[in-house]
Amino acid sequence: MSEINIGGTLIEFGLLADSENHFAQQLMARYHRGLVHPYCNCLDDKECREIVIRKRSYYFPSRKGNTSGNHAPWCTLYLNPALTKYSKDNQPAIIENGDRLDVKIKTNLTIITDPKPKVSKIYGSEATANKTKTRASITLLGFLHLCWQKAYLNNWNANCRSNRGINSVASNINKIANTISVSKQELSNKLVIPHWVFREDDNQIRDKEYWDKTREKSIAENQQTLYDNTSYSGKAAIVIGVVNRLVKSRMDNGNIGVSIQLLDKLLWMPAEIAKKAEYSFGQLLSEIGKPDRHIIAICTVFRSKDYYAIGEIALMRTNKQFIPVDSSYELQVADKLIDECRAFTKPLKLGDDPYLPDFVLNDCRGKWVLEVFGVTGDEKYHIRKLEKIQYYHDKHMQCWRWSPESDRGIPSFPSNE
Structure with missing residues (x-):
């Protein structure tokens, strides 16, 4: 759920980012380099969630620098602050520069057959060379x-x-x-x-x-x-x-x-x-x-x-439509949403994100998250379930739920009218 307010017009971020959407291109052309800054409506607090309109061969939106952690965890514009934050000894796994990302992956992309000793130009030894900054990584x-x-x-x-x-x-x-x-x-x-x-x-x-x-x-x-x-x-x-x-x-x-x-x-x-x-x-x-x-x-x-x-x-x-799902139950929900021509997002886990919903509806007047609670008989899972429901309540999010083990079928989705 990444609804963008651009000059009083509300438009879903995915539509705004579609380079073939003529209305979105006209809207961004009007506010490109203007004094009015679009912003994301994913949360109702005072954090900065401004959107910058950029231009290559077409107009496209991107989040303002250093604001990725200000968005809701289920927002398209969100990046876990743990992956983008600098610390005293570590560079982050994801370094943002405008709409560009420099990413460190936790895997080897080069096989070194004859490794060179790690020598620091400042300290001059392999032992002290390790005092230079390291960098976090993403799986x-x-x-x-x-x-x-x-x-x-x-x-x-x-x-x-x-x-x-x-x-x-x-x-x-x-x-x-x-x-x-x-x-x-x-x-x-x-x-x-x-x-x-x-x-x-x-x-x-x-x-x-x-x-x-x-x-x-x-x-x-x-x-x-x-x-x-x-x-x-x-x-x-x-x-x-x-x-x-x-x-x-x-x-x-x-x-x-x-x-x-x-x-x-x-x-x-x-x-x-x-x-x-x-x-x-x-x-x-x-x-x-x-x-x-x-x-x-x-x-x-x-x-x-x-x-x-x-x-x-x-x-x-x-x-089959390449929407990621975490279980066969989620797959059924995704297929039903598509069959009913609904607009939705599947939030994806990049790091240790504690409160990611299974799906978010993008075509309702209110803010709705969808949760599939498919595990029974697990006390830790039950506690986690209650924590998530309370979190959504605190954030003024309405939560649709399906418990496959107890419900006869998938409940009707919230109305998009």
């Missing part, structure tokens, strides 16, 4: 959430097409990839999102032969992009894609191959990485191939000749 899954959020893929508008596909995901993330730096390089130089490649003058009849040829062309171009982005020795690409299946190595060494949609070659998890993935994402691994969902992988990939090895991997569950 690989947190980084995937950040990309999804910055590309507005966790938002659904009533006018969205119900067949959002991998090309929409690739297009939206690629649009913002040049505004994110990872390891001193733009994400766009490392990123590979396998997708369909269509001819610009494509007006053919889309029969089986057409799709076979298009698939062959798409796989070839995606594979070439991965090859090019791993061409520097010891440098990793960051691959984001839909997992098709897992394949055990014939060599009985514990290695597991990951088949990514629209990639020809398998990406191989060494045995220790495969064990780590099973421990962290075992439930999601068991859901690969289910027809009502996607399992999205983000992984760092290194290449040796034609062999692609995964350095680290994280997984995320989405429904």
